[in-house]
Every structure is written in C-alpha cells, then in structure tokens.
Amino acid sequence: xxxxxxxxxxxxxxxxxxxxxxxxxxxxxxxxxxxxxxxxxxxxxxxxxxxxxxxxxxxxxxxxxxxxxxxxxxxxxxxxxxxxxxxxxxxxxxxxxxxxxxxxxxxxxxxxxxxxxxxxxxxxxxxxxxxxxxxxxxxxxxxxxxxxxxxxxxxxxxxxxxxxxxxxxxxxxxxxxxxxxxxxxxxxxxxxxxxxxxxxxxxxxxxxxxxxxxxxxxxxxxxxxxxxxxxxxxxxxxxxxxxxxxxxxxxxxxxxxxxxxxxxxxxxxxxxxxxxxxxxxxxxxxxxxxxxxxxxxxxxxxxxxxxxxxxxxxxxxxxxxxxxxxxxxxxxxxxxxxxxxxxxxxxxxxxxxxxx
Numbered sequence: 516x517x518x519x520x521x522x523x524x525x526x527x528x529x530x531x532x533x534x535x536x537x538x539x540x541x542x543x544x545x546x547x548x549x550x551x552x553x554x555x556x557x558x559x560x561x562x563x564x565x566x567x568x569x570x571x572x573x574x575x576x577x578x579x580x581x582x583x584x585x586x587x588x589x590x591x592x593x594x595x596x597x598x599x600x601x602x603x604x605x606x607x608x609x610x611x612x613x614x615x616x617x618x619x620x621x622x623x624x625x626x627x628x629x630x631x632x633x634x635x636x637x638x639x640x641x642x643x644x645x646x647x648x649x650x651x652x653x654x655x656x657x658x659x660x661x662x663x664x665x666x667x668x669x670x671x672x673x674x675x676x677x678x679x680x681x682x683x684x685x686x687x688x689x690x691x692x693x694x695x696x697x698x699x700x701x702x703x704x705x706x707x708x709x710x711x712x713x714x715x716x717x718x719x720x721x722x723x724x725x726x727x728x729x730x731x732x733x734x735x736x737x738x739x740x741x742x743x744x745x746x747x748x749x750x751x752x753x754x755x756x757x758x759x760x761x762x763x764x765x766x767x768x769x770x771x772x773x774x775x776x777x778x779x780x781x782x783x784x785x786x787x788x789x790x791x792x793x794x795x796x797x798x799x800x801x802x803x804x805x806x807x808x809x810x811x812x813x814x815x816x817x818x819x820x821x822x823x824x825x826x827x828x829x830x831x832x833x834x835x836x837x838x839x840x841x842x843x844x845x846x847x848x849x850x851x852x853x854x855x856x857x858x859x860x861x862x863x864x865x866x867x868x869x870x871x
Contacts, residue, residue, distance in 0.1 A: 574596045
C-alpha cells in the first residue's frame with residue numbers, strides 16, 4: 516500500500532517558481548527519507564520557464580540528479596505524477612483511491628497555479644489542498660532549494676508527537692555551501708525583537724537535542740494540522756518574507772510551542788554573502804512594517820519607527836542606492852509613506868517595473 520497507518524501522515528509541500536534544477540535535487544533527497552507515511556506535493560507557482568516539463572521528466576527517470584549529498588536512485592523511477600490545476604486543487608477534486616495504490620516513493624502530486632502568488636499564497640494553495648483531500652496529521656513546508664537528511668522527517672515527527680502543545684517543529688539548518696564547507700550552521704531557530712523589528716538566527720549549538728524559539732525558518736516547517744485548522748494559514752498580504760514569522764507568532768499566541776530538533780538536519784542554498792536584490796529588499800522592509808503594526812505594542816512601534824528610519828533603512832539601502840539610485844529613492848519614499856500612513860503610493864511591482 517502507499518501509506519503506513521502506524522505513523523502520522525505528513526504532506527510535504529514544495530513550492531517551485533522557475534527553479535526546477537533545485538526542485539529535482541530536493542525531490543530526490545526527499546524520496547530517500549526513511550519515514551513511512553508521507554505525500555509529496557509540488558506546487559508550481561506559475562513558472563514561466565520549462566519547470567513543469569522538467570519536473571515530469573525527472574519523475575519519468577529521464578533526468579539523472581547529480582548532488583554532492585547523495586547518489587541518484589534509479590530504482591524508484593518512474594514516479595507517477597498526478598497533475599492538478601489550481602481550480603481543481605481549490606475545489607478538492609482528486610482521485611485519491613488511485614493515488615493511494617502507489618508506494619509513497621513512486622507518486623507525486625503536481626499542482627499548477629496560474630500565477631505567482633508568492634511564498635504565502637503558493638503554499639496556502641498546497642496546504643488547503645492537503646487538508647481537504649489527504650487529511651494529514653502534519654504539513655511540512657519545504658523550500659525547493661534544500662536537501663534533506665534521510666532521517667529528518669522521522670526526527671521532526673517524533674518531537675511533534677511528544678507534546679500536543681507543540682505546534683511547529685523545525686530542523687537544524689546548514690548552509691548548502693559555505694566556502695566549500697557543508698557543516699556550517701545557518702539556523703537553530705529564530706528570536707524576535709519586537710522593539711527593533713528584527714529577527715536573529717540562533718547559531719550556537721548547545722548539548723540539548725531540542726530547544727524552544729520564537730520562530731523557525733520558513734525553509735522547513737512541520738506544522739500540526741489540528742493547530743493549523745484553528746489558527747489559519749499564511750497571511751497573503753506578505754507575499755514573501757516575514758510570513759513564517761507572522762505564522763509562528765500566531766501559533767505562540769494560542770499557546771503552541773515552537774521547537775527546533777537538532778537531530779533533524781537539512782541543507783539550504785541560502786547565500787552567506789548577503790546580497791539582496793532591490794525588489795526583495797522592498798518586500799522585506801514593507802513586510803517588516805506590516806508585521807510590527809500587527810504584533811508589536813504602541814510603545815514598541817514608536818521605538819521601531821525611529822530605529823527603522825535611522826538604522827534599518829540606511830543599512831539596507833546603501834548598496835542598492837549605488838546600483839539603482841532613482842529606484843532606491845522611490846522605494847525609500849514609498850516605504851516611509853507606508854510607515855507613517857499604512858498606505859503605499861506605489862506597490863513593489865509598479866515602482867520596480869517588475870511583473871509577477
């Protein structure tokens with residue numbers, strides 16, 4: 516059979532947008548895990564490249580994945596791909612009895628969104644589909660630019676099952692590559708400063724197997740579905756950046772614990788050089804303000820406003836000003852207006868002339 520009733524069911528959601536090369540490496544690592552009861556749901560967020568075709572070619576066994584973390588496994592190919600368009604996904608139309616006949620490492624659900632709805636909206640499509648059609652005990656959100664350890668999901672579920680008040684569990688996250696090394700820790704959870712509007716990745720690795728934190732990085736989040744149904748999904752106003760922080764704060768406000776299990780390991784292709792495009796920077800800073808207005812107190816927001824104007828904006832916009840002076844000036848003006856009024860003169864796409 517395609518599932519194991521002795522273990523909680525986990526729906527793994529992987530969001531793809533014009534990134535099939537990363538996605539197939541991620542998929543190949545996922546299909547090597549030792550956990551016996553999972554679904555793989557790839558949500559394509561309106562890709563404009565040939566991602567859909569390449570992902571299907573991978574499933575057919577036509578693309579041999581090369582990775583420094585594992586050897587390619589031809590023995591589980593072909594993988595049966597169940598294609599679902601966005602409307603079908605939202606309506607819960609799916610032939611589950613046929614799907615269940617396939618072994619867990621020989622099946623994949625591919626949801627085809629019509630547009631790019633960002634991290635928040637794209638994942639929400641996958642989450643709602645999983646909850647309505649597959650009824651999993653957990654949803655695992657996994658970035659497509661990650662590689663996972665074979666034991667990572669077993670470890671995440673083990674901790675989540677140990678306490679009904681644990682709502683979210685994250686792994687130890689390594690840099691995929693850091694000056695040629697693969698053992699450099701990027702995140703052991705996140706701490707939130709509601710005075711400065713900053714988040715800090717915990718990097719110090721103590722002897723404890725599990726630890727609590729304010730938030731886990733969005734590249735890998737195991738979410739308990741009983742909590743999800745009570746609290747809700749990502750707030751799509753964020754589009755991308757700060758949405759996982761917002762969700763974690765929502766879980767914590769209802770009494771759920773946020774945990775990191777250091778025995779669960781993944782590698783994330785995050786840049787350690789800290790180079791950020793102006794478009795991404797615009798979203799980060801706008802969403803920083805949205806998050807603070809939603810979760811911080813009046814006094815904390817007053818302090819944050821000064822810190823944002825005199826510290827955050829100058830720090831993050833210096834390099835972008837050198838490369839794009841006019842767009843940076845427009846972006847800063849827009850952000851300052853948004854900070855003071857809660858309204859945007861122009862949205863991020865308009866002033867950067869970038870279409871979704």
